[in-house]
Amino acid sequence: MTLLRVENLQKSFGSLNVTRDVTLDVQAGEKHVIIGPNGAGKTSLINQIGGQMMPDSGRVLIDGVDATRLAPEQRARLGLGRTFQKNTLFQRLSVFENVRLGVQARFGNSFDLAQKADSRTDVNARAREVLDLLRLTALAERRVASISYGDQRQLEIAVALAGDPRILLLDEPTSGLSPAETGQLIEIIRSLPARLGILMIEHDMEVVFSLADHITVLYYGEVLASDKPEAVAVNERVREVYLGASI
């Protein structure tokens, strides 16, 4: 089933077209990777899907619901989770607390003023589960600001996952990571719930081709190609754009 659909999305800033008639969709269980040179408008596209930016025209459908004009929090409630290119975490809180907040959003009650948060064992238990999944359990009590960049990147995914989203947007999850950390992250992404739909931006071609079920190539805001990885790899126009790149 189609968890996310973007239809004819259009966005410009003055004379600068960042998104030109972009259409794509993400199925349940699919890992859909967006690639493209710098300035292709990848993050702008993700921001329009996430709600941090509003398109000029076109539609964003989350699980069939028209979410084009909805605020980020409303989209999250429809089952959308996302990570950011720059770590968007609660730096001064603990790793555990970061994930716990992600869980509370979906499974807790944020207007409960009386009951101690700690007594919500279901929320706490789920937070620990997510930490385990992302191999961050050992760091649970550490302040985010004190853990390594690679671990923060993993935490970024953990937090997004905490609310049990159905569709996950990952904005360059491996950026700034060492090869070892990248390898670990690929494994983690592979081990994520099977029914999750993932739309991710990625630059590292090895990561792209080891994970992708479907690739969309973005070039100056336009979709250059959108197909299975094997087809994209031999696509003439894509090769032109990525002259010299190892496809």
Next chain:
Amino acid sequence: MSVPRVDPLPTRIPGRKPLVGEFAFFVIALAWPFLVGSYGTGLITETLIFAIAAMSLDLLMGYGGLVSFGHAAFFGVGAYALALSGVKLGLNPWAGILIAVVTSAVAALVIGYFCVRVSGVAFFMLTLAFGQLLYSGAVKWRGITGGSDGVGGFARPQLAGVSLDDPMYMYFACLLAFALSLWLLRRIIGSQFGHALVGLRENETRMRALGYSTDRLKLCAFVISGMFAGFSGALYAIYNSFISPDALSFAQSGMFLLMVVLGGVGSLVGPAIGAAVFLLMKQFVSSHTEHWLLIVGLVFICCVMFFRSGIYGFLKQWRERGARA
């Protein structure tokens, strides 16, 4: 304006284990009126009343990251609600306190509804504007509020058979009110709402991306904060048997802000300490020199420049350093 820098910051939200210091505080607090005369008792009574208002501002500012320059609005609304319910409607002060809390909650709901829609400098300006709006209302609406003459002449109530006219009983009543407020605010901060509020302060973008209704969270914090401020205002009106528009002034809002920063933003107990230090300093300084404003200004500047975590933060760091040595 975004989040004020608060160090040290708890990674766990406080509210779990009371400090030893707190027990000591309450022991002293209970013994106090027997140690000093009625003047000293009155001074501490006033301190307790303002401490409640300062703590309520800390909820908004320290835990929510929302810096309001109009907190006196709710303090004043509560005070006037109590005063007018007594003078104009003839209600007893207990009903008056209830009315004060409800009225300030409504005021906070209305004002907050508008304020949470903007952020940064606009939020700060808007809270200032609303504060001034209410202040000008209190001054100009002579028919109801008595204008700059204020409202007075209502007696203190009875509590459990004793009259609060006796400074000692008034003191204990306010001590009870303070303890209750502290306990409630602690619980709120330790609740899921409190955790969400801190998350909001730390990274609003992330909170929204997770699905939190940040506007509603802010509004809720605003209302709760306003309610406690109104409660404090009502107590203030009872204590003085008088209320004037000064309680709503820009200066009063500034004083609350001062108490919070002086005591330690984001620590709840800190602002209570800040209120105490502020008022005691005022008393002490005023009796020795005319230059109270200069002293308080310099102390405040010192705080902002060098002791950003306030008295409480400083004491905590000192204790931690001592523990390590």
Next chain:
Amino acid sequence: MDLVVSQLLNGLVYGLLLFLLASGLSLIFGLMGVVNLAHGSFFMLGAFIGLSVVRYTGSFWWALVLAPIPVALIAAAIEVVFLRHLYKRDRTDQVLLTFGLSFVFTDLVEWGWGKDTFSLSEPESLENSLQFLGGYFPQYRLAIVVFGLAVALFLWLLIEKTRVGAMVRAGIDDTRTAMGIGLNVPLILTTTFASGAALAGLAGVVAGPILGVYSGVDVEVLIPAFIVIVIGGMGSLKGAFVGSLLIGIADTFGKAYMPEASMFLIYAAMIIVLLARPNGLFGQAGSQ
């Protein structure tokens, strides 16, 4: 009819006084991002120093020229000693600092001159009234209008047409880039703060004969100045000008015809503008 005209003139006078004050406030915010709660204090200092200059020299003109100088120097000192260290911190800290400073200044002024209300007399040459448009208008007030417009023109030319102005505008638009192309941003910041303060001090002297000189005048003028720049747009000179005239005229007419409601309405107007356009009528988005 001539009542309306005289109220219009009064509104213009008040508006231009506000402009002198608000222009500095707006520039300080636009370039430095600082919400200067001590701006009223600079106004007050200027007025008191002007008072002393008049007492000492007997000349209002000397007060006009000399009073802003110490105010500017004090402001420069504040920027270098205190404010500069707070730029990398949260904006709240800057506001709180200027707030604390306002207390200090109020006390110092009371210490130096006392708690009374003093009068600053207008210059002898402008003591009379001029007759035109069917009414008598005090020369001094007319002079304020001329002076205020002249300052507005001067500021506009300075900011829009000169290299200095271009540097200031560059600094407002993008501080990092401005530094990147070699502009001495710290110097620009200190100078801007000092200039804004000097303008405020100047306003204090000019307003002296009209508003009086007393230690509470700083709050009296600070709030209207903030209303002006909120409505006009923080960081915009044009906004400060338009906003000042609007508020000046509205406040004057309000006090004349609806004294009970005027204050209330002005705050309501400020709130409405803040909600509809958080950046004011002419403000730039992102000046926060």
